[in-house]
Amino acid sequence: MPRQGLQTxxxxxxxxxxxxxxxxxxxxxxxxxxxxxxxxxxSVSVLTTIxxxxxxxxETYQFFQKIPIFDFLFGTKxxxxxxxxxxxxxxxxxxTLMITFIACLVAIPLxxxxxxxxxxxxxxxxxxxxxxxxxxLAGVPTIVYGYFALSLITPLIQSIFNSAxxxxxxxxxxxxxxxxxxxxxxxxxxxMSSVPRTLRDGAYALGAxxxxxxxxxxxxxAFSGIVASAVLAxxxxxxxTMIVTVAAGSTPNMTANPLDSIQTMTAYIVQVSLGDTPHGxxxxxxxxxxxxxxxxxxxxxxxxxxxxxxxxxEEY
Amino acid sequence: xxxxxxxxxxxxxxxAFHALKDVSLTIPEKAITAFIGPxxxxxxxxLRTLNRMNDMIPGTRIEGGIAIGGTEIYSNEVDVETLRxxxxxxxxxxxxxxxxxxxxxxxxxxxxxITSKRELDEIVETSLKSAVLWEEVKDxxxxxxxxxxxxxxxxxxxxxxLAVNPNILLMDEAxxxxxxxxxxxxxxxxxxxxxxxxxxMVTHNMHQAAxxxxxxxxxxxxxxxxxxxxxxxxxxxxxxxTEDYISGRFG
Numbered sequence: 001m002p003r004q005g006l007q008t009x010x011x012x013x014x015x016x017x018x019x020x021x022x023x024x025x026x027x028x029x030x031x032x033x034x035x036x037x038x039x040x041x042x043s044v045s046v047l048t049t050i051x052x053x054x055x056x057x058x059e060t061y062q063f064f065q066k067i068p069i070f071d072f073l074f075g076t077k078x079x080x081x082x083x084x085x086x087x088x089x090x091x092x093x094x095x096t097l098m099i100t101f102i103a104c105l106v107a108i109p110l111x112x113x114x115x116x117x118x119x120x121x122x123x124x125x126x127x128x129x130x131x132x133x134x135x136x137l138a139g140v141p142t143i144v145y146g147y148f149a150l151s152l153i154t155p156l157i158q159s160i161f162n163s164a165x166x167x168x169x170x171x172x173x174x175x176x177x178x179x180x181x182x183x184x185x186x187x188x189x190x191x192m193s194s195v196p197r198t199l200r201d202g203a204y205a206l207g208a209x210x211x212x213x214x215x216x217x218x219x220x221x222a223f224s225g226i227v228a229s230a231v232l233a234x235x236x237x238x239x240x241t242m243i244v245t246v247a248a249g250s251t252p253n254m255t256a257n258p259l260d261s262i263q264t265m266t267a268y269i270v271q272v273s274l275g276d277t278p279h280g281x282x283x284x285x286x287x288x289x290x291x292x293x294x295x296x297x298x299x300x301x302x303x304x305x306x307x308x309x310x311x312x313x314e315e316y
Numbered sequence: 317x318x319x320x321x322x323x324x325x326x327x328x329x330x331x332a333f334h335a336l337k338d339v340s341l342t343i344p345e346k347a348i349t350a351f352i353g354p355x356x357x358x359x360x361x362x363l364r365t366l367n368r369m370n371d372m373i374p375g376t377r378i379e380g381g382i383a384i385g386g387t388e389i390y391s392n393e394v395d396v397e398t399l400r401x402x403x404x405x406x407x408x409x410x411x412x413x414x415x416x417x418x419x420x421x422x423x424x425x426x427x428x429x430i431t432s433k434r435e436l437d438e439i440v441e442t443s444l445k446s447a448v449l450w451e452e453v454k455d456x457x458x459x460x461x462x463x464x465x466x467x468x469x470x471x472x473x474x475x476x477x478l479a480v481n482p483n484i485l486l487m488d489e490a491x492x493x494x495x496x497x498x499x500x501x502x503x504x505x506x507x508x509x510x511x512x513x514x515x516x517m518v519t520h521n522m523h524q525a526a527x528x529x530x531x532x533x534x535x536x537x538x539x540x541x542x543x544x545x546x547x548x549x550x551x552x553x554x555x556x557x558t559e560d561y562i563s564g565r566f567g
Binding site for chain 2: 196204206221
């Protein structure tokens, strides 16, 4: 009998020992492996960025060995394929900026207005239907937009302005604008609907109308988000390729007339990439210089956006 | 005390939910009326009908009438914005706008078309003085309202409401998010304001109602059970349920 008692005690001891064994091998390996795995996944995009920047810089550097950087930045004639060759980027830059300007003129007011409608006026049911549709619009392939510009908007413009060419900046700009409306709208709407209800109530209780609340309370409170959406839209418009390649033409043209055919930086890159320009030539190098210009502009814009967003943040 | 607000057989529905049932009530002018009752009894809902803030909630339906100074506020001729200008409101959570102290107070007057700097300065000063905040903030009116303490923010919200020159001030549990000292300040402020304004307050705190108000209304499940002079209601309630509630047996 005493022996049996001893056994029970022993059993209890081993049990408690197991219960307090915290060394679980499987979990500790997982804890070590998972962060590394996740880090590798994250580094894919970082490494890609580094790779792109390094390629851009080295090719651009080689290009500027042959063409003086001053001639590139301030030259007003872009004729890389037809002699006498000239590599002044300003015509491409002005073409790009014109498209971007027109696009923003279309997208920012319309996007903002629809965001205000969705966030302040629309019944919940309407918002639930409209927002996903807008986001689908953002997923339409840009080539489709390109032919939309060419086959619908351009004839429309031509019927109003006789001087408009088949390829013109206005048509492409408008359609780029239409393309980025959903982005402006969706991001602005997110910013507006995260403005707390209590702020709106405060204004309503002072006798503000819906429109006054939207314009004087919600928009200022969401301003940093709205600016961020606008700048993002701007850089999206600058980088847009397919629509301008299809609808804006391929004549590097330093003009202020939106009815003229122009060429954007992106469209030029496409043109050279599609052609049979041999690797290592100046023409080939020029697309990297143009790409670098584009990269610097969007990079600066992103910094600007962050600065504005921080500066104008209204905390609530 | 003259009755300023007449509520007559008011029924309010949120969709299918019957939130206020046959509420009839008069609220006296230039006095403090407190609404008390357990959560969900309809006291805040009734308060929000007085400046039609419930209009904003989809599916709200109202039957019966509310007259303020003889005008039926749910009639078609009433301009909601003008009504809200005359019936100010202070909320549970202090909700200053993300602007400076000055701009918070000037927001309402500007909204209603006052642009002269001199006039605005005057309104801001008198409103902040009425809300007993002037001495604390007069040297940094341009600073963000978020730098103020919770109690100061709430007094700023009161100043903001007073700046559009209302007759009535609704306080929706205006002290429930504040510490005891700030609460006391707001209560003292309410006492001062009642000489000029008609105040209706919703409170969870029975002691507050007893301390501050002239008339108390007891709500239960969307009905008004009893209303009378505060002193009478707390010392000698006529309804058993009122007695149970104020003696802490439920709620």
